[in-house]
Amino acid sequence: MSFPFLILAIVASSVILFYVRRSLRYLQFFQQEEYNSQRFVNWWLEKRAFDTRGSLVALITGGISMAVAAYLWGTVAVSLLGGMVLIAAAWTEDDPRKVGKIKLNMTDRLTAIYQLSIALYSLVVIGILTLIVCFGFGAAPILWLVTLTLIQSTPLWIMLANAMLWPAEEKKQQAFLSEAKEILADYDPYVIGITGSYGKTSTKAILGSLLEAIEPTFWTPGSINTEMGITRQIRENLKRQQRLAIIEMGAYQMGSISKLCRLTPPDAGLVTAVGVMHLERFGGAENIYKAKCELPKALPAEGLLVCNGDNPGARQMATDCPKARTLLYGLEPNLGHLDCWMSDIVATMQGTTFNLHWQEQIYPGFTKLLGVPMLSNLVGAFAMCCALGKSPEYVMAAIRSIEPANNRLNLRKNGDGFILDDSYNSNPIGFVSALEVLGTLAGGRKILMTPGMVELGEIQAAENRQAALKAAEICDLVILVGDTNRAALRSGLNDGGLPAAQILEFDNRDLALAHLMDAKFRQPGDLILIENDLPDLYEAEAKF
Amino acid sequence: MSKKKNIAVLFGGRSVEHEISVITALQLINVLDVTQYNPVPVYIAQSGRWYVGDRLLEKSFYRGLPGAVREVQEVALIPIAGSKGLTVINPKRGLWSFGRVAEEIVPIDVYFLAFHGTFGEDGCIQGMLEMADATYTGCTVLPAALGMNKYKCKKVLAAVGIPVLPAGLVDRSIAQQSLSQVREQIFATPGLEQLPLFVKPCNLGSSIGIGVATDEASLNGCLVNTFRYDSQAIVEPCVKDIMEINVSVVGDADGVTASVVEMPVSLSGVLTYEEKYLRDDGAKKNSDSDAQGMANLARIIDPPDLDPALKQAGIDYAKKAFQTLGCSGVSRIDFIIDGSTKQLYFNEINTLPGSLSFYLWMKSQPKVVYTELLNRIIQQAEKRQGTKLSLKRQEGMRALFK
Numbered sequence: 001m002s003f004p005f006l007i008l009a010i011v012a013s014s015v016i017l018f019y020v021r022r023s024l025r026y027l028q029f030f031q032q033e034e035y036n037s038q039r040f041v042n043w044w045l046e047k048r049a050f051d052t053r054g055s056l057v058a059l060i061t062g063g064i065s066m067a068v069a070a071y072l073w074g075t076v077a078v079s080l081l082g083g084m085v086l087i088a089a090a091w092t093e094d095d096p097r098k099v100g101k102i103k104l105n106m107t108d109r110l111t112a113i114y115q116l117s118i119a120l121y122s123l124v125v126i127g128i129l130t131l132i133v134c135f136g137f138g139a140a141p142i143l144w145l146v147t148l149t150l151i152q153s154t155p156l157w158i159m160l161a162n163a164m165l166w167p168a169e170e171k172k173q174q175a176f177l178s179e180a181k182e183i184l185a186d187y188d189p190y191v192i193g194i195t196g197s198y199g200k201t202s203t204k205a206i207l208g209s210l211l212e213a214i215e216p217t218f219w220t221p222g223s224i225n226t227e228m229g230i231t232r233q234i235r236e237n238l239k240r241q242q243r244l245a246i247i248e249m250g251a252y253q254m255g256s257i258s259k260l261c262r263l264t265p266p267d268a269g270l271v272t273a274v275g276v277m278h279l280e281r282f283g284g285a286e287n288i289y290k291a292k293c294e295l296p297k298a299l300p301a302e303g304l305l306v307c308n309g310d311n312p313g314a315r316q317m318a319t320d321c322p323k324a325r326t327l328l329y330g331l332e333p334n335l336g337h338l339d340c341w342m343s344d345i346v347a348t349m350q351g352t353t354f355n356l357h358w359q360e361q362i363y364p365g366f367t368k369l370l371g372v373p374m375l376s377n378l379v380g381a382f383a384m385c386c387a388l389g390k391s392p393e394y395v396m397a398a399i400r401s402i403e404p405a406n407n408r409l410n411l412r413k414n415g416d417g418f419i420l421d422d423s424y425n426s427n428p429i430g431f432v433s434a435l436e437v438l439g440t441l442a443g444g445r446k447i448l449m450t451p452g453m454v455e456l457g458e459i460q461a462a463e464n465r466q467a468a469l470k471a472a473e474i475c476d477l478v479i480l481v482g483d484t485n486r487a488a489l490r491s492g493l494n495d496g497g498l499p500a501a502q503i504l505e506f507d508n509r510d511l512a513l514a515h516l517m518d519a520k521f522r523q524p525g526d527l528i529l530i531e532n533d534l535p536d537l538y539e540a541e542a543k544f
Numbered sequence: 545m546s547k548k549k550n551i552a553v554l555f556g557g558r559s560v561e562h563e564i565s566v567i568t569a570l571q572l573i574n575v576l577d578v579t580q581y582n583p584v585p586v587y588i589a590q591s592g593r594w595y596v597g598d599r600l601l602e603k604s605f606y607r608g609l610p611g612a613v614r615e616v617q618e619v620a621l622i623p624i625a626g627s628k629g630l631t632v633i634n635p636k637r638g639l640w641s642f643g644r645v646a647e648e649i650v651p652i653d654v655y656f657l658a659f660h661g662t663f664g665e666d667g668c669i670q671g672m673l674e675m676a677d678a679t680y681t682g683c684t685v686l687p688a689a690l691g692m693n694k695y696k697c698k699k700v701l702a703a704v705g706i707p708v709l710p711a712g713l714v715d716r717s718i719a720q721q722s723l724s725q726v727r728e729q730i731f732a733t734p735g736l737e738q739l740p741l742f743v744k745p746c747n748l749g750s751s752i753g754i755g756v757a758t759d760e761a762s763l764n765g766c767l768v769n770t771f772r773y774d775s776q777a778i779v780e781p782c783v784k785d786i787m788e789i790n791v792s793v794v795g796d797a798d799g800v801t802a803s804v805v806e807m808p809v810s811l812s813g814v815l816t817y818e819e820k821y822l823r824d825d826g827a828k829k830n831s832d833s834d835a836q837g838m839a840n841l842a843r844i845i846d847p848p849d850l851d852p853a854l855k856q857a858g859i860d861y862a863k864k865a866f867q868t869l870g871c872s873g874v875s876r877i878d879f880i881i882d883g884s885t886k887q888l889y890f891n892e893i894n895t896l897p898g899s900l901s902f903y904l905w906m907k908s909q910p911k912v913v914y915t916e917l918l919n920r921i922i923q924q925a926e927k928r929q930g931t932k933l934s935l936k937r938q939e940g941m942r943a944l945f946k
Contacts, residue, residue, distance in 0.1 A: 213768050213771065213772055364761070365761075391720075397723060397767065397768040398769075400765030
């Protein structure tokens with residue numbers, strides 16, 4: 001009787017210790033999927049992110065213990081050894097809290113989920129194994145086989161813990177939400193909402209930087225654009241003196257912008273683009289348009305709406321939801337009426353010179369920003385500033401000192417060459433513009449490093465192929481990262497006539513970057529465009 | 545033998561030179577005379593909160609900010625006269641301490657200020673330490689505040705005959721009303737009739753927010769950029785054939801000593817923040833903290849080609865500026881030399897210079913090693929505090945009950 005319980009103790013403790021470490025890696029993905037169990041399950045099943053290492057150890061240990069079943073101490077020894085290998089299998093993996101592009105952030109919420117899931121898992125492991133032993137099936141091979149199933153079930157306990165904690169979490173979130181609403185009602189700033197399939201984060205940063213040069217302005221940092229993210233920023237950082245508040249509004253599904261507009265009722269709105277991003281989440285371009293329309297619809301009739309006239313969807317919105325003041329901006333006045341546009345664009349290594357047209361006046365200017373998408377964002381921000389009554393001359397002066405944001409098509413020195421970092425972009429127009437900027441730069445080899453674009457639904461392969469065709473025209477060397485879009489990109493590059501010897505493949509960005517920085521590979525004046533550096537989820541499959 | 549004195553080294557602070565201050569502090573703690581003093585690092589985070597703890601001595605701590613503050617203890621200086629030290633706030637309870645609080649006050653004998661820029665070099669923290677009757681190093685409120693305001697500092701020093709470049713002062717609020725009016729005002733100032741002009745923040749220590757205006761559009765751009773950092777901009781003529789020399793001065797009411805002259809080497813004509821602190825010429829990558837911050841700048845110490853008369857003028861004016869403003873501790877006074885006219889101009893004073901200019905004193909005659917320099921600064925602070933305590937502050941309650 002005591003032998004089965006000894007083995008049980010060994011098996012249970014090793015499988016729990018395995019979980020303690022391994023669950024962190026699943027939690028990393030769970031966090032990146034924004035604690036959304038549906039999306040997490042989709043990822044888990046789609047990517048077949050099932051355990052292999054732990055299961056293999058369990059299977060082999062079970063097998064060996066069957067072979068030595070006659071020797072009781074033998075089975076104990078085998079199980080002990082197997083348990084140690086199992087623990088080592090998890091604990092020798094990279095720690096997601098320290099390694100990875102988007103590291104696991106041990107927030108209070110995540111820690112609670114983690115700890116509760118360990119408790120649940122331990123109970124289940126000990127419970128099931130004890131039952132089996134009590135009913136007399138406690139032979140080591142059986143215990144190890146059951147263990148295999150338990151190891152595979154890791155994601156389930158994370159989701160269960162999350163579901164159990166949700167009522168308390170929701171209550172906390174509601175309290176924060178009402179606190180943020182109270183602060184807003186008290187301070188009552190003029191709220192400018194920004195949305196768009198792409199360009200909204202950059203436009204927000206540019207607009208914030210321009211307005212702040214004139215008066216105290218609040219804007220949500222980074223790409224924070226969710227209800228809880230905005231709530232936290234308002235609670236912690238909004239100040240009474242800030243009479244203007246710029247809020248980036250992300251559309252994750254139908255109704256998410258409406259929800260944000262109830263939190264921060266906008267007085268003005270800026271729509272950068274209606275595109276094909278996150279097509280999978282919405283189920284059709286029609287729905288994306290409707291989701292973005294929630295911002296202009298939430299504006300008061302006497303409000304201000306500024307739309308990108310170069311983008312058909314955004315232009316349509318100006319027609320469908322007109323406000324007291326509705327303005328169109330862009331770079332292409334030949335597409336239709338524009339209230340504010342940019343012309344005479346000349347790009348150099350230092351930046352871009354241009355003319356801005358606003359209310360019958362031409363304002364010549366200079367910016368360190370590069371590339372058509374960034375200039376379009378700049379025109380949108382300029383139009384908004386002028387519409388808010390700021391002096392165009394002063395805004396033009398402020399434009400000169402806007403710094404390009406990291407990872408959004410900014411040029412930085414890399415030895416005697418340059419890196420054109422566009423790793424946050426992931427839309428087709430931005431991709432092509434980045435390639436165009438790469439084309440205008442003077443220097444050595446023109447190198448593109450990219451994993452391609454994702455979340456484009458059924459057009460994903462075609463768009464990647466299209467971008468690769470353009471890349472073949474401009475680049476001397478293309479480095480493909482991961483396997484998600486490898487086939488589509490390769491086909492575009494081949495058809496564009498780039499010789500196979502000038503295409504390299506790497507499993508992940510770290511390997512690709514290491515190669516690019518390797519002295520043996522480097523050549524004088526290398527110009528490297530890093531395009532769309534994807535979050536870990538979409539890189540070469542994570543092995544568990 | 546008397547007990548070792550606790551020296552609180554205050555650094556960080558709400559300033560664009562926050563990082564540089566960390567470097568200065570770590571450097572000086574390294575060489576502080578441990579036979580006499582017990583250094584207590586006190587870090588003021590960007591948030592304005594104060595922390596103590598040994599982790600502050602490790603560079604890795606700063607990489608982990610802002611979350612890393614959990615590893616150190618929050619404290620505060622309560623500005624009540626007769627303060628004995630820093631008050632522990634929300635004491636951390638270790639897992640095994642069962643609610644026992646270690647100490648309520650971290651005892652401090654002398655506050656060594658290692659800040660650069662706003663709130664630390666400009667009289668703000670000095671005012672607070674005065675309120676607490678604390679012994680602190682360096683300038684008192686007025687010289688610190690004067691030293692920080694480039695425009696007023698020049699006016700005061702020009703009044704005692706130290707040569708300065710012409711300068712115009714522009715207010716952010718006026719510029720926002722009309723940039724063209726501001727431009728006219730600048731061009732109407734004697735000495736500023738012609739572009740290029742040099743634009744910089746009036747109250748900022750480092751080279752952040754500076755720019756050279758070559759045409760009207762870039763003048764607008766430079767002004768607005770400067771107004772991102774300061775509500776006042778100072779505009780000066782751009783000396784074409786420019787050379788810079790710096791001199792460090794140590795002293796108090798009893799006398800002043802000047803260091804050797806240095807000539808910082810600039811690649812672009814103007815020393816930018818990047819050039820001052822971030823330059824990495826690739827020749828040697830030195831992560832040793834002794835060679836970071838201002839100590840890392842490319843420079844020629846005691847430049848042999850420089851006219852000895854100019855060198856001497858720099859040293860004399862530096863001492864005079866130090867005394868006129870009423871400085872104490874160590875300062876660095878920066879001069880501009882117009883190469884075409886061989887004329888020397890006072891440019892600015894740093895009342896808390898980067899790395900405390902120790903690299904100049906190492907090369908001076910007689911040589912002053914860093915540890916000794918720090919000892920002198922601390923002793924001056926103690927002496928000053930002794931004098932202050934002997935001043936009468938009370939007249940009794942006579943007027944109220946007359």
